Amino acid sequence: MKQVEQNYRTGALRIAEVPAPRAPEGGVLVATRVSLISSGTEKQLIDLAKASLAGKAIARPDLVRRVLHNVQRDGLRPTIEKVFAKLDTPIPLGYSLAGEVIDIGRRGGAHAVGDRIACAGAGFANHAEINAVPKNLTAAIPGAVDDEDASFVTLGAIALQGVRLAAPTLGERIVVIGLGLLGLxxxxxxxANGCRVLGFDPNADRVKLAEELGADVAVRDGLREAAGGFTSGYGADAVILTASSKSNEPINVAAEISRLKGRIVVVGMVGMTIDREPFYKRELELKLSLSYGPGRHDPSYEQSGVDYPLSYVRWTEQRNMETFLALVADGKVTPKRLVTHRFGIEEAEKAYSLMGSGAPHLAILITYPEPKARQFERRLRLAPPPRKAANGVAFIGFGNYAKGVLAPAVRKVGKTSLTTVVTTTGVSAGHAAQKHGFAVAATDPAAALDDPDTDTVFIATRHDTHSPLTAAGLRASKHVFCEKPLAIDAPGLADVLAAAEISSGVLTVGFNRRFAPLLRDAKSALEPRTGPLVMLYRINAGVIPGDSWIQREEGGGRIVGEICHFVDALTFLSGSLPIEAQAIAARDHADAVSILIRFADGSTGSIIYTSIGDPGVAKEFVEAFADGRVIQLDDFRRLTVTNGGKSIVTKRAQDKGQHGLVAAFLEATRGDCDPPIPLVELVAVTAATFAIEDSLRIGAPVAISA
Structure with a gap:
């Protein structure tokens, strides 16, 4: 299928041929009929993409702060690699469309195949022939509304939310500053709400159009004087800013033309440095509108489909979308009057060239062929099948860790060929295939699992998909490298174990710490021993926001998703299976826990995992005691072995064992050695994380049943 994508690093824009997405769980698959280019919003995004690195940094200081934080936590080189990988990944454009439902995912909502719906959301309602859209970002199109009018649904919801925040009453006099799409x-x-309206924009054509669309007064200059006359000198009851400007003038002019106790609502992107005096003397109310409305930027609402009860949140973003379409059906709003240009999807680059040319334009529509005339392939072959002599390797999931760590490790080992890469979106799959040399780009895991050219599958998806994909890969007789965790619940772990016991494939999990050279040196320094180990593993983990997918259901939380690493490292050091776990959490800090693990050989391991430390302190520290010896491993950079009153220090560049694990795994897939981690240990470590969670719930030790 065809889709518009832009490289965020270079600003290059193109119409790419990419595999079509699958119907999402909790959403629908939509064949796009018409999509709207929001010239203001999309031009800002395009201009930012074309800016230099310095320009991007100036425009997004929030991201700069995040990068600096990651440098403190992870180091300069890994952070820079992640930043450039992110910048180099193309992004989809578009966020408002009308189309037809062609498939429905599990929990996909009330729509039926063949329904006409309008869709919203950057990253979902893209300029693409096929889109996978969560159900709360869709709205049924009334029969009286055509596709072109319905394609304005996102802009309409944004404008409607701004009006709601202004809380207009019948007969009030309201000023709209900025007469672009949102303003008009x-x-x-x-x-439609019974207000008197004054519109302002320096563009004469837009002023004229505003008057044609019902504005009582519209001006291109002299706003202060016009507002004085329009309001009989009292000032505007409310001012809605729909302009796009870095200047602070719009918001300060809004204050000057407002009445005492007036309201100002910021919808557009304007400067926010305010002059205190007029706000203070008029006791003005200032509000910033949250885009489409309540639910915006809430993953539980937008992606997981959890609606807000109407009794408590009357107007969500979806209900705003539905209301806007109803107003269009009633003839109260006429979006098509704003259309100046139309282009077919194959000519979309011309539409963006027009935006940058300075030629007059307002709403630009992209049109698509009839759904029945299109072919929807979920896999796209880019190169001939590989030589069968090589180990055919596929990736299901190709995020930053897969592309920055796992794929380079595979290439370094050699004797492999990259067969298929599977990601959720066609844009990311196509980019990954072209950049990293995969023969096939796909959006369906079956493309890898059913592929006779694929011997080995790396699973690097979100955590809740690990166990079903791993079990499916093993049942398909593939070798499977599952990035941690192996499973997020006991039934998923049992399913993987059942599949592994009958599969001819090799299974391993991304427990890379046990392959770190300094940790292996530490284990050697503690052996031979006659008694148990007493071990301490301290992790200065840092904060992951509560709305991150890792903290939600699909991530399984940080104990299952990350502490499994440290349980495995202690299992490796002791050479013994964990049999009991006890854990307590700091008050009001679920991500700050103290864990005590008992091992079968009598060893003990304490894990201190905290999200409340300073990122300037190294992330990981391991200490172990046995038979009069002590090892201290500081962040996989410095190992101190103390024995008989003497200490030997070994320093090296940080190596947490990722490449060593991948090399050992691929060697095992060739039959040259045993699996790098015994199955019994993979299962016991995963079960231990479940026991830790159970212990936190009941406040008592929990036996580990593996």
């Missing part, structure tokens, strides 16, 4: 829609919505 806002004018019509205010008129």
């Amino acid at each position: 829609l806002t004018v019509q919505l205010l008129k």
